[in-house]
Amino acid sequence: MPRPCGIGRPRNKPDSLTGDKAYSSRVNRALLRRRQIRTTIPEPRDQQANRKRRGRSGGRPPTFDADHYKRRNQVERGFHRRKQFRAVATRYDCEDQNVPLRAVV
Known part of the structure; x- marks a missing residue:
C-alpha cells in the first residue's frame, strides 16, 4: 500500500504476515x-489436538489460506539465493590471514 501524502510518520504496519509453524503461539x-494484522500461519498438530481435546x-481454529502460504516459498528461496553471496560481501574467503578484511561497498 503506498504511503499517503502529507506530514507524519511513515506507515510501518504490514497488511498481512506469513510465518511457519514455529510462530503459531497464542x-x-x-x-x-490486537494490531489488526492478518496472519497466514499453519497450526501445528499438537495445538490442533489440544484445541480439539478441550x-x-x-x-x-485460526484462519489459514493455503494459497497465500504457498507463495511464502518464493520469498524463502529469494533469501536463500542472496545468502549464497555472503562470502563475496563479507570476504570470508580470504586465504591470507595477515591481510585485513575490508568491507565491500
Whole structure:
C-alpha cells in the first residue's frame, strides 16, 4: 500500500504476515490480532489436538489460506539465493590471514 501524502510518520504496519509453524503461539497470534494484522500461519498438530481435546472451550481454529502460504516459498528461496553471496560481501574467503578484511561497498 503506498504511503499517503502529507506530514507524519511513515506507515510501518504490514497488511498481512506469513510465518511457519514455529510462530503459531497464542501470544504471537494475540499480538497480531490486537494490531489488526492478518496472519497466514499453519497450526501445528499438537495445538490442533489440544484445541480439539478441550471441545467447545477450545475455540475455533485460526484462519489459514493455503494459497497465500504457498507463495511464502518464493520469498524463502529469494533469501536463500542472496545468502549464497555472503562470502563475496563479507570476504570470508580470504586465504591470507595477515591481510585485513575490508568491507565491500
